[in-house]
Amino acid sequence: MNRATTIRVNEIFHSIQGESSFTGWPCAFVRLAGCGHGCLYCDTDYAEESGVLMSVEQTAKQALGYGAPYIEVTGGEPLLQPGVYPLLETLCDRKARVLLETGGFLPVDRVDARVYTIIDIKTPSSGVSEQNCIDNYAFAITSPERFEFKVVIASRQDYLWAKSFLTNQKLSGTCRILFGTVFGALEPRLLAEWLLEDRLPVRMQLQLHKYIWKPDTRGV
Ligand code: SF4
Secondary structure (H helix, E strand, O other), X not given: OOHHHEEEEEEEEEEEOOOOOOOOOEEEEEEXXXXXXXXXOOOOXXXXXXXXXXXHHHXXXXXXXXXXXXXXXXXXXXXXXXXXXXXXXXXXXXXXXXXXXXXXXXXXXXXXXXOEEEEEEOOHHHOOHHHXXXXXXXXXXXXXXXXXXXXXXXXXXXHHHHHHHHHHOXXXXXXXXXXXXXXXXXXXXXXXXXXHXXXXXXXXXXXXXXXXXXXXXXXX
C-alpha cells in the first residue's frame, strides 16, 4: 500500500465531545498513534503505542459508521503522519463535519480548509512552551472561522504566561480561545475567578468526559 494511503491508528471510538466549542455533541474520534512531544501533563500518552496500520478508506469508513454529527481526528499528534491529509479530505468529501486537534508544534497550513482546527498553545508547565509553532497564529488570523486555540492551565504562572502570550501574538479578540485546567492540578474555581477578574475575552472549558466517566477511562 502507498504510504499516504495508510495511517497508524491508536483507537476509533464514539463519545461525547469533552472539549472545544463543540463540547457536549456526540462525536466519533479517530486517535492517531505517535507524538513524542513529551508534554509533562499529557493525558493520552498511551497514544505513543505503535497503533494499527489501517487504510485511509477503512479509517474513514469506521469513523463515519457511527453516524455522529462530528468526527474529530486527534492524537497523539495527527499532523506527524502524511496520511492524515487524505484522511481529512476523504471525511470532508463525504460531508462529515470534521474537527482536528493538534498539539500546536507543527504547521497547519496544509490542512483542508473545510476542517475546523483546534490548536493547542502549550504553557510553561507542559515543558514545551518554547516549541509552539508561532507561524500558525498569523495563518489562523486570516481565517478565524476555522480555527480555535486551546490553552491548558496548571498554575497561576501558566495563566499569567498565557495572558501575555495571547497579547504578544495578537491573538486576543481574533480567534476563539478556550482556557481549561489540567485535571486535578488546578481548581477550576481559581481559573474562573482569574478570568473574570481580568475580563479576558476567552471561554472557560472543563474536560466534560472526565466528569461523565472516570478521568483515566480510555475510549471516551
Ligand atoms: S502534544 Fe498532545 S499527545 Fe503529544 S505529548 Fe503533548 S499532550 Fe500528549
